[in-house]
Amino acid sequence: MFPGANTDRARADYAIVGAPLDASTSFRPGTRFGPRRTREFSEQFDDYDHHTGQQFTDLAVYDHGDVGPTADTDEYLTFLEGTVDDLAEEGAVPLLLGGEHTVTVAAVRALDPDVFVCLDAHLDLRESYAGDTLSHATVTRHALASADRAVILGARTGSEAEWDRATAGDVTAVPPAEVPDWTPSLDDERAYLSVDIDAADPGFAPGTGTPEPFGLDPSTMHEVLRAVAPHAIGFDVVEVNDRDDGQAATLAAKLLRAFVFAHADG
Numbered sequence: 602m603f604p605g606a607n608t609d610r611a612r613a614d615y616a617i618v619g620a621p622l623d624a625s626t627s628f629r630p631g632t633r634f635g636p637r638r639t640r641e642f643s644e645q646f647d648d649y650d651h652h653t654g655q656q657f658t659d660l661a662v663y664d665h666g667d668v669g670p671t672a673d674t675d676e677y678l679t680f681l682e683g684t685v686d687d688l689a690e691e692g693a694v695p696l697l698l699g700g701e702h703t704v705t706v707a708a709v710r711a712l713d714p715d716v717f718v719c720l721d722a723h724l725d726l727r728e729s730y731a732g733d734t735l736s737h738a739t740v741t742r743h744a745l746a747s748a749d750r751a752v753i754l755g756a757r758t759g760s761e762a763e764w765d766r767a768t769a770g771d772v773t774a775v776p777p778a779e780v781p782d783w784t785p786s787l788d789d790e791r792a793y794l795s796v797d798i799d800a801a802d803p804g805f806a807p808g809t810g811t812p813e814p815f816g817l818d819p820s821t822m823h824e825v826l827r828a829v830a831p832h833a834i835g836f837d838v839v840e841v842n843d844r845d846d847g848q849a850a851t852l853a854a855k856l857l858r859a860f861v862f863a864h865a866d867g
Contacts, residue, residue, distance in 0.1 A: 603640045603698075603857075605648060605657040606664035614660065615861055616693035619667030620681055620704035620837075624674050625736040626810045631842030635850070636667055636698040638808075639838070642847045643854035650858070652827070653866040657858060660865050663693065674703065674735045681707035685835070694864065696857060699839025701810070702737040705795045709744045712835045714793035717744040717751040718785070720800035720822055722813035724759035724774060726766045737810070737840070740795075745771060748793065754780050754825060755800040755817045781821050787832040794829050796822070796838040796856055798849050806852050808845030819852055826859045831867025836860045 603617050610616070619636030626632060648656045668684055671677045685695045685708045697708050702725065709717060719725075719741060730738035741751050750771040757777055759767070767774045775783050785792075799809040802816035830836070838853040 602664045603662070604644050604646070606662040607658055608661045608663045610663050610665070610691070612661055613663035613693040615662045615696055616688040617662065617664045617696045617698060618684060618688070619698045620700040621667055622670045622674070622677060622700040622704050624670065624701065625703060625730070625733050626701055627731065627738070628811045629842060629844050630810065631844055632699060632701045632810060632840060634843040635700055635839070635841035638843060638847065638850035639698050639841055639853045639857070642850040643858070646855065646858065650862040653862045655862055655865060657861065660861055662861060678703070678707040678735065682711045685711035695835045696860070697837035697839070698857070699837060699841065702740045702797050702839045703735055704839060705740050705837055706735070706743045708835050708837060709747050709793055712793055714748050714834055715790035716787060716792045717741065717748040717795070718754070718792050718829050719751065719795040719797065720754045720817065720825060721797040722755060722757055722799040722816055723811070724753060724756050724763040724767055726763040726772070727760065754783060757815055758813050777815060777817050780817055780825065783825070785828050785832065790832065791834045792829055792832040793835045794826070794833045794860065797840045798838060798853055799840055801852060806849035808842050808849035809840045810842055822856060823859055826856055827863040830860045830863035833864060
């Protein structure tokens with residue numbers, strides 16, 4: 602159980618769902634361990650948040666446990682989508698712990714946001730990768746089948762075709778150097794917020810599948826979360842693996858808590 606997630610399902614305002622999918626990882630595998638490690642490395646944190654004056658244990662967080670993957674990714678995403686939809690219908694804000702970034706597709710399909718906001722080193726706008734249309738490299742393209750537009754914060758790599766796609770009116774790609782000055786323009790839009798931990802510079806979060814240098818620092822990521830969370834109907838943090846000493850999982854756990862604090866305060 603995620604530490605502090607001590608509420609039962611019937612009373613939950615927030616619902617954590619582990620999604621340990623590790624099917625399309627193209628460099629360093631291990632995202633199947635992401636939910637477990639994120640829970641483990643969250644044990645050290647104080648209950649109190651000085652930014653909002655709240656205690657995490659007071660915020661009605663429920664841990665649903667992990668939804669174990671099947672051999673068929675499409676089948677798995679359909680089942681995960683149903684789980685997210687059920688929790689949202691019951692009044693809880695879904696919080697996914699990945700798992701590879703592909704799990705985001707299930708949550709976005711279930712929640713149907715107006716805008717997809719993503720912290721990510723990669724554009725993830727491919728139609729397929731290595732012949733796989735449900736790859737971690739296709740997530741933003743899939744999200745745009747539900748959302749009206751996408752904002753990718755920290756993007757610094759992609760194929761030529763992806764960069765061309767990112768010039769369309771429904772995509773905004775913000776490079777790392779400009780993220781500290783970015784402010785959300787969401788008005789009444791319903792946002793889904795996704796954090797691929799590789800948005801962070803690998804010096805801060807080396808435990809991820811496709812680390813990419815020249816990334817974001819954790820403080821910038823924290824400020825983005827606090828700005829977007831009040832507008833969000835769902836959240837995930839993904840692509841944490843077991844290839845470091847807990848740096849990526851620690852950051853992921855802290856960002857999930859920051860989202861809950863900011864959302865509840867908003």
